[in-house]
Each structure stands twice: as C-alpha cells, then as structure tokens.
Amino acid sequence: MTGQNNLERFNEIYENTYQSVLKYVVCKCANLADVNDIVQEVYIEVYKKIITHHKIKHTNAYIIGIARHKVYQYYGYLYRFKTISLFGKEKDEIELIDKLEDETDIERLVYDKCDLESVWSYLNTKSTNIQRIFFLYYNSELTIKEIAETLHVGESYVKNCLYRTLKELKRFMEKESDINDK
Amino acid sequence: MTNKEMMKKLFHDKLNQEKNRQRILARITSEPQKQVVYGKWLKIAAACMLVLTAAYVLYDQRNPTASKEKEVILHINEISKPIYIENDAEDCKKTESELIFGGCYREPLDAASDAQANAAIDCLDLSGLDIPDDLIDSERNYIYHLQSDRNKNNEDLLQYEKSYTDDDSERSIKIQYTKGNQPIYAEYIEEGKASIINKQKLYIYRYDNSYIAQLRLNQMNVTVETANITESELIALLHSITKE
Structure with missing residues (x-):
C-alpha cells in the first residue's frame, strides 16, 4: 500500500473508532489530563500496524486491545494490579x-x-x-x-x-x- | 446554549478529535526517521558485541592457561626449615649414591644399570609439561633407594626422578614419582592446606626460593621440587601435570 493509501486507511479507522477508544481510555486512565497522550499513542500504534500490512480484523475490538496495552504501558504494570476501589475515598x-x-x-x-x-x-x-x-x-x-x-x-x-x-x-x-x- | 451543551463543548475542546489527529500525524511523519537512526545504531552496537564476544572466545581457546587459572585454588604453605638434611660426609664417601637422609640414597639411574628401573621410569607420562623455556631436560634420571650398594632390588626402590635445569644449574625442576611408596619427604613435612588445580588436590610448600608440590596422580605419588622457579611458572607446570 502506498503512503497515501495508508493515510486514507488510517483516517477511516480513526473516524470510526475514535469515540469508543476515547471512552475506553477515559474510563481506564488515572487522570483526564493523560487521555490525549494515551489516545495518540494508541493511534500511532494503529498506523504502524497499517504500514506493516497488518490485517486488522474486528477493528474496534483490536484497537481497544491496543488501548488497553497502552494504558498499562503508560502507567506501568503495577497499575493493572492496583485495586481501584470505586468507592475508595x-x-x-x-x-x-x-x-x-x-x-x-x-x-x-x-x-x-x-x-x-x-x-x-x-x-x-x-x-x-x-x-x-x-x-x-x-x-x-x-x-x-x-x-x-x-x-x-x-x-x-x-x-x-x-x-x-x-x-x-x-x-x-x-x-x-x-x-x-x- | 444550555449548560449541558457547554459541558459537552468543554470535553470536545479538551479531548479534541481533530487536534489529536494532527498531533498523531505530526508524530508519525517525524518518528520513522528517529527509528531508522536508532535502529541503525542498535544494529552497529549488536554487531560490535558479537565481534567482541567472538574475539574473546578465540583468545580464551588459544590461551587455555588463562582460563584454567580460574580453576585454581591456591594455598602456599610456608615451611620454616629446610627439607634437606645434611648428609654425613663420611657416609657419602663410602657410597656411590648420594645420601639424602638416613636410609635413603639418590643415584643416577643409568649408573645403576637397572634395566627394569629404566623401563619403569616412564610409568608417568611427562610429555607436554609446561617447563620454563630456559630449562631443559637434564637427561639424567635418578632413583631413590634404601640401599646404597649396587645390589638393589625393586623392593628397595623408593621413587624415580626426572630433572630439568638451566645452563647455570641455578634454576631447576625435579619431578619425583613413586607407585607404591609415600613421597620420601612426606614424614618431614606437616600436612598443610590443600590447593586445587584442574580439580586435582595437591599440597604446595615453600621454603625460601624453593617449592615442593605433592599430589596423587594416576595412582602414583608425585612430588615436584623446584629451585628459583617463580610461583606462576610453578602453577603453569602443575597445570600441565594435572591436565586430563
């Protein structure tokens, strides 16, 4: 795929999945101020998959999987094991x-x-x-x-x-x- | 605009889809170049590591003593008095053999014309010994006997000796070995702390500029006596004796 095709594919995926990814990241992140950074990391990863001709099936679920990984990567794996009590304080x-x-x-x-x-x-x-x-x-x-x-x-x-x-x-x-x- | 619409606008502005897209595209276009640079340097670093590792392995193989030194546990036992006991001059004159100490005589093997002893002298394989370059095989083999006269039998044979000396006879190595007997100096030396070379247990003693090393090898008692040999030369020699 040429660079132009890659971009078009990327934009298409971005438009279709942005809101669900945003919602997922907001619900999982530790701070709203981190959301933009994490979302950008997710879609950079998506773009890398596109240019390596990686076939993306079940786009939404696949990208949410990337988002999950990026959230953990962003905060460290301790975050995954941290018990977040919703009723905490x-x-x-x-x-x-x-x-x-x-x-x-x-x-x-x-x-x-x-x-x-x-x-x-x-x-x-x-x-x-x-x-x-x-x-x-x-x-x-x-x-x-x-x-x-x-x-x-x-x-x-x-x-x-x-x-x-x-x-x-x-x-x-x-x-x-x-x-x-x- | 209702408050709800304003709050929605707030989130829309702060988590802006289009702004994020622009930032993503900017990072995409700049990042591949960085990756290429980092990737190139990583490959160079990996190649260097590979070369260094190969060079080290090659060096280690060509210098086995260097790596074998790691298998050495060394304890040099210092002894305060000389091993040799002075001989009675009168007794020495009476015999053709050299009296080492009471009841033990040292004699050149060929002088004894003992065919059986001559044949048996090679019971210990001394090929491949790491001898200092300035020392050569003296080609004088000795036997140690309990009898001073020529009529000896093998029951009186204590041990064999091969020696290596330099031109000035100042530096020397004697290798004495016996199959059935204790080393002749055994009773004169208190057992010290053992050393280990090539998984072989041995005892090393030092007096002044002399070393004595005693070990059991291939069911034989072996004693190495040196004069004016350095410690590292001794270790190299013992390595070559004990190697499998």
Whole structure:
C-alpha cells in the first residue's frame, strides 16, 4: 500500500473508532489530563500496524486491545494490579442521597455564566471517577443507568457524584465571579 | 446554549478529535526517521558485541592457561626449615649414591644399570609439561633407594626422578614419582592446606626460593621440587601435570 493509501486507511479507522477508544481510555486512565497522550499513542500504534500490512480484523475490538496495552504501558504494570476501589475515598466523603430524583435538573445547578477553562481546571482536581462520570454524562451522553453499568457502580453513586460535584462547582464559580468582579 | 451543551463543548475542546489527529500525524511523519537512526545504531552496537564476544572466545581457546587459572585454588604453605638434611660426609664417601637422609640414597639411574628401573621410569607420562623455556631436560634420571650398594632390588626402590635445569644449574625442576611408596619427604613435612588445580588436590610448600608440590596422580605419588622457579611458572607446570 502506498503512503497515501495508508493515510486514507488510517483516517477511516480513526473516524470510526475514535469515540469508543476515547471512552475506553477515559474510563481506564488515572487522570483526564493523560487521555490525549494515551489516545495518540494508541493511534500511532494503529498506523504502524497499517504500514506493516497488518490485517486488522474486528477493528474496534483490536484497537481497544491496543488501548488497553497502552494504558498499562503508560502507567506501568503495577497499575493493572492496583485495586481501584470505586468507592475508595468517595465512600466516606459522599453521602448517599437516595432521595435525589431522576428528574432533578442537574444542569440548573451549574452557574449560568460558565467559564469553561475554570470548569476544566476544577474537574481536574476531582477524583478520577468523578471525571469519568462527567465525561460519560456530558460527552458520551450516557444516562445515569448506563454510566453505572459502564463503571460498575451504583446509580445512586453516579447521581451523588454528579449532584455533589455540580453543587461544589457552582460555589466555586460564584467565588470566581466575585473575585473577578472585585 | 444550555449548560449541558457547554459541558459537552468543554470535553470536545479538551479531548479534541481533530487536534489529536494532527498531533498523531505530526508524530508519525517525524518518528520513522528517529527509528531508522536508532535502529541503525542498535544494529552497529549488536554487531560490535558479537565481534567482541567472538574475539574473546578465540583468545580464551588459544590461551587455555588463562582460563584454567580460574580453576585454581591456591594455598602456599610456608615451611620454616629446610627439607634437606645434611648428609654425613663420611657416609657419602663410602657410597656411590648420594645420601639424602638416613636410609635413603639418590643415584643416577643409568649408573645403576637397572634395566627394569629404566623401563619403569616412564610409568608417568611427562610429555607436554609446561617447563620454563630456559630449562631443559637434564637427561639424567635418578632413583631413590634404601640401599646404597649396587645390589638393589625393586623392593628397595623408593621413587624415580626426572630433572630439568638451566645452563647455570641455578634454576631447576625435579619431578619425583613413586607407585607404591609415600613421597620420601612426606614424614618431614606437616600436612598443610590443600590447593586445587584442574580439580586435582595437591599440597604446595615453600621454603625460601624453593617449592615442593605433592599430589596423587594416576595412582602414583608425585612430588615436584623446584629451585628459583617463580610461583606462576610453578602453577603453569602443575597445570600441565594435572591436565586430563
């Protein structure tokens, strides 16, 4: 295959698989800030396979396999054996609020004037699970139930993470706004 | 724009698909060149390692003593008094043999005209000995006897001796060996710490500039006596005696 054909093939695979790879890497990585690097590593590996005429069958599953390997490579193999308790610290910090109803408009809790950079910086200070939940809820547009199934946690836990973090985000943005006004 | 849309935009900007693609393509175009360079140097390094290894193996094969030295465990036992016991001059005059010590005489083999002893002198294979270059076979073989006179029988034969000396007779090596008897100096030397050369146990003693090495080889007791021979020359000699 010529270089041009390789590029075309690569772009095709990239378009078809980017979102699923992104979702996988976000769910597996330790920090959202690492996601871009890992995704790039994955697709560089994919490109190498293309130029060595490696036949890629079951493209999505194959590339997710590469992504898994790259995540482990990025963090070291200790990461694989590390027991990541989804309820880790959050178990003590977040109280389960079973009374939170599904139809609660979570978005209204966010301050209207939203500085995206500030929100991103704030989210990066939160735990990995909260970052994953936000990504899956806003970017992948999954429901709370789907998020719970993806991350193997309870729905209440997902709701609480969202609700509590958005409340904190709101207070954070209000403080930021007060500072800026001054 | 709703807040949900804004949050989606946030993730879209931060984990941007198109930006990532551009970065990937930039790395793809620059990385192959790096790989070629690294790959080339790795191959050169691997080739050098191979050559060095081959050279080392070749050198080791051509210098067996160098590698055999690793098989040497050396203990030189220092002795404080000389082995030789001075002979009574009067006794020496009476005999044609050299009195070594009480009851033991050293005599040139050919002088004894002992055909059987002559034939038996080669019971120890001394070919391939690593003798210092300045020493040559003296071609004088000796036997040690309990009797001083000519009428000797083999029951009195203690051991044989071959010797190598330099022109000035200052440096010498004597190799004494016996099949059924103890080394003649055995009772005069306290057993010291053993050395090992070529998996062969032996005892090495030093007095002044002389060495005595005693070992059991092919069911024979062998004693090597040296004068003014260096330790490394002695080790090389013992290597050649004990090699299989």
